[in-house]
Structure formats: structure tokens, C-alpha cells
Amino acid sequence: MRAAALFCLLAVGAAPAGAMPPPGWQNWPVAATSTHAQVYVPATLPSPAPVVVFLHGSGSSPEAWQSLLAPVADQLHVVLVVPKSVEFIGFGVGADDLTVSELLARLRTTLAVDETRIALAGHSAGGAYALMLAYASVGRFSGVFTLGSPYRTVLALADPDYVAPWRYYYGDLDPNYSGGNAGAMIDQLARLGVRHEEEIGAGYGHNDWPAGTLERGFGFLLAQRYRTPAGCVPGEHRLCLAGGRFAVTAHWATADGASGMAGTASARTGDSGLFWFFSPENWELQVKVLDACALNQHYWLFAAGTTDVEYDLVVEDLQSGSSRTYHHPRGTPAPATTDTSAFATCP
Numbered sequence: 001m002r003a004a005a006l007f008c009l010l011a012v013g014a015a016p017a018g019a020m021p022p023p024g025w026q027n028w029p030v031a032a033t034s035t036h037a038q039v040y041v042p043a044t045l046p047s048p049a050p051v052v053v054f055l056h057g058s059g060s061s062p063e064a065w066q067s068l069l070a071p072v073a074d075q076l077h078v079v080l081v082v083p084k085s086v087e088f089i090g091f092g093v094g095a096d097d098l099t100v101s102e103l104l105a106r107l108r109t110t111l112a113v114d115e116t117r118i119a120l121a122g123h124s125a126g127g128a129y130a131l132m133l134a135y136a137s138v139g140r141f142s143g144v145f146t147l148g149s150p151y152r153t154v155l156a157l158a159d160p161d162y163v164a165p166w167r168y169y170y171g172d173l174d175p176n177y178s179g180g181n182a183g184a185m186i187d188q189l190a191r192l193g194v195r196h197e198e199e200i201g202a203g204y205g206h207n208d209w210p211a212g213t214l215e216r217g218f219g220f221l222l223a224q225r226y227r228t229p230a231g232c233v234p235g236e237h238r239l240c241l242a243g244g245r246f247a248v249t250a251h252w253a254t255a256d257g258a259s260g261m262a263g264t265a266s267a268r269t270g271d272s273g274l275f276w277f278f279s280p281e282n283w284e285l286q287v288k289v290l291d292a293c294a295l296n297q298h299y300w301l302f303a304a305g306t307t308d309v310e311y312d313l314v315v316e317d318l319q320s321g322s323s324r325t326y327h328h329p330r331g332t333p334a335p336a337t338t339d340t341s342a343f344a345t346c347p
Contacts, residue, residue, distance in 0.1 A: 021110050024067055028106065033086050033099045038062035038109070039226060040080040042073050050117035050222055053081045053100055053141075055126030057148075058090035065123075080188045081107060091129035092152075097137065101142075101186065115233055119221035120146040120164075124176075127168075128152040131185070134164045135194065138268070140234055143167070143224035145217035148174050148206045151181040157192050160270040161228040161244055167197040169213055171204030190259040193316075230318055237261040239273040241289040241298065245319050246343075248287050252277045252311040255330055262311070277309060285334075289312065292347035301326075301342035306336025319325065320345040 025042040027037045052073075056065055073080050079261060081103050086094025107113060121140050122130035127146030134144045135154045136286050152155035157163060166189060170177035177200070189196065197220060201210050210259045226233060228244020239248040250262035262275035272288040288302040301315055310330035316323040324342055328334045 017254055025070070030083070030099050030102050032102050033082045033095050035094075036062075037081055037083040037087050037099070037103050038066060039082070039103070040066075040070055041074050041111075042077055042079070044074075044077055044079055045079065045111075046114075048077050048114035050077075050111040050114045050119070051079045051081060051104070052119050052218060052221055053083070053084065053094075053130075055091050055120070055122035055125030056085070057122075057126050058085075059088060060123070062128075062254065064088070068214065072218050075215060076218050078218065078222060079107070079111070080115075082142050085126075087302060090125035091300045092125070092132060096129065097133065100133065100139075115235060116225040116227065117222060118141050118223065118226070119143045119145070121147075121217065121221065122149070123147040123171070124149060127246075128185075131166070131189070134166075134193070135159075135189070140226060142219045142226040145169075145221050147209065147213075147217070148176050149174050149182070149185060151184045151188075154188060154192065157194075161232075161234060161240055162267075163194055164224055164226075165193075165195045165197070165220075165224055167199070167217055169199045169201065169209055169217060171201040171206065171301075174239055176206065184198050232318055234264070236257060236263055239268065239287060241271055241273060242286070242291060243270065245317060246299070247316045247318055248273070248289070250275050250285060250287075250311050252284075252309050253258045253330070254309055277307065277311075280312040284309070284314065286310065287315075289315065289342075292340065296340065297344060298341050298347045299340040299343040299345065301337065303337040308333050315342070317343050317345050 020255045021040050021041050026039045028039050062084055083099050085091045086096055120134055127149035130144050132152055133139045134141050135157050138158050141164050143164050146168045170182050228240045230244035232240035232244035232247050232312055234240040236302035262277055265274035265276055267274055273283040274283045277284045280291040285305045290300040292298055292300045311328050313326040326337055
């Protein structure tokens with residue numbers, strides 16, 4: 001799993017959109033991974049729009065699912081992104097994380113996306129890979145729905161801010177259910193604290209399910225909202241630190257007039273994170289918020305830049321409503337910031 005490819009899966013709020021794509025199915029090539037996706041836009045769509053990324057099983061294709069998924073999307077008013085796995089054997093072998101990242105980035109240029117409702121679903125091996133993206137990467141998805149998923153190892157939860165709820169379906173005649181794959185997957189994720197709902201179809205196998213199963217699964221996804229414990233929504237331009245209490249953004253500018261919002265890198269913890277200005281592989285600014293209430297009744301702000309570019313670092317305490325801005329002028333190496341009295345807003 002290449003976590004770096006997934007840093008941009010969520011933006012702050014609804015991204016600015018271009019011309020609304022026409023309703024129906026569209027084929028979107030993904031040049032970065034030499035594959036494609038089928039993207040479905042229902043005729044009636046809220047703004048911002050919820051999105052479900054659906055991953056097919058081994059040996060299948062997006063086209064095989066079009067007739068099954070379109071009625072669900074029309075009924076529930078959700079955009080579908082259905083990529084083709086890079087390798088025929090299925091998802092998780094090729095650079096499928098990059099495919100998903102590229103598709104969501106392009107989708108944001110065509111319509112306003114509800115960044116709190118970007119969910120994952122999948123059948124068989126695609127369902128197992130959906131679980132890997134949701135829990136073993138920093139993809140920041142709101143929920144997961146799987147059909148007949150086999151077992152995949154998830155050793156730890158990668159997202160320190162949010163644990164996506166999971167709904168799973170198995171037919172009781174499915175070898176993945178009767179052979180123990182389902183039980184092992186359920187037990188593993190339960191130990192990691194993943195909340196789940198189940199549906200078991202009596203008399204059904206691996207590739208069939210009762211009427212309404214897809215509608216119930218997608219309805220479950222649309223009921224979920226990605227939120228940190230304090231309500232912050234992390235994104236490609238926003239870090240949520242200290243349990244999501246502090247929202248951190250940065251804006252840069254160069255001498256020749258170029259400027260922009262800093263991007264968030266995939267490497268982060270609950271208290272610290274990284275920003276980049278010009279390339280996701282070239283990190284420019286590290287930021288850390290620490291709870292020092294037991295020491296001096298303040299939250300501390302530490303930052304370190306490896307740049308001489310001008311920037312403004314903005315840190316907001318979402319609980320108290322207070323904020324601090326740290327300005328670095330262009331043309332000089334950025335000094336370390338060690339503000340041990342940044343926020344007198346304990347607890």
C-alpha cells in the first residue's frame with residue numbers, strides 16, 4: 001500500500017467545480033495507471049454530492065456492474081466511481097490506490113463533492129481492498145460496505161482521527177462465509193474498534209444476494225459522515241491535530257507572484273503533520289500542536305520549515321474559536337517556531 005498516493009482524497013469543504021457532467025455513465029481513462037473507470041451521475045443530485053467508490057471482484061470489470069449500480073445511484077442520489085483494477089487478478093496487486101486518488105481528484109474538478117461523504121464499497125476481492133483502503137491507509141473515507149469479502153490482514157488503523165463504520169453482506173453458502181474468512185475478518189476489525197452492521201442471506205452464495213441488499217448497503221454508507229472527534233474535517237489543505245480540536249492551514253507565495261494553499265502530506269500523527277508547497281514529494285513545513293495544559297495551562301505550537309518561501313501558517317482552536325497566524329517573510333530561511341503560550345484555552 002502506497003499511502004503517499006492517497007494524501008489528496010479529501011479536501012476542505014466542497015471543492016470548486018467546473019461544468020456539471022451530464023447524467024448517466026461516462027468512461028474516464030486513468031493515464032497514471034493505464035486503466036479506466038465508469039463514473040455515473042444521476043439525473044437528480046444534491047450539492048455537494050455524496051460519492052461511493054465501488055471496487056469489482058477479481059476478473060470482473062466496471063461494465064459488469066453498471067446495470068446493478070445505476071438504479072441504486074438514481075434512487076439514493078449518489079455519484080458512483082467504479083474503477084477497473086490495474087491487474088486482471090484484482091485490486092491490491094497494482095497501483096490501485098493511485099487510480100482511486102486520481103479519479104477523486106478529477107471528480108472534484110467537475111462537481112462539488114461532499115467531503116464528509118466519500119465512501120467505499122466492493123464485491124469479493126474488491127471488498128477486501130476497500131477495507132484495506134479504509135483502515136490501513138490514510139484515505140479518510142466515511143464508511144465501507146462489502147459483499148462477500150475474503151480475508152485481508154489489517155494490523156492497525158492508519159487514520160488517527162476517524163474509524164469508518166463497516167457494513168458487510170455474506171450469503172451463508174458463500175465459501176468466504178462458511179470457510180471462516182468472514183469470521184476472521186470480523187474478529188480482526190472488531191479488535192481494532194471498527195463498528196459494524198451485518199446482513200446474512202440464507203440460501204445465497206458468493207455472487208447473489210436478496211433484493212434490496214445493495215440499497216441497504218448504500219443507504220448505510222450515505223448515513224455516515226467523516227468527522228474528527230472535535231468536528232474537524234481533514235483534507236488536502238487542512239490538518240486536524242490534537243484529536244481534531246485544532247485546524248491548521250498554510251498559504252505560500254513566491255517573489256514572482258505564484259501562490260497557493262499548502263497541501264497536506266500523508267505522513268502524520270494525531271498531534272503533528274506536514275505540508276508541501278510545490279510537490280507532494282517535497283515537504284516544506286512540519287507542524288505540531290501539543291496539550292501542555294498540565295504544565296502551563298496552554299496548548300503549544302511548534303513548527304519547522306525547510307524553505308525560504310513566504311508563508312502564513314494559520315492555527316484555529318475549533319473549541320474556543322480563537323486562532324493564531326504565524327507569518328514567515330520570503331527570502332530568509334524559515335526559523336523554528338516554539339510557541340509555548342499559543343493557546344490559553346485549556347482544557
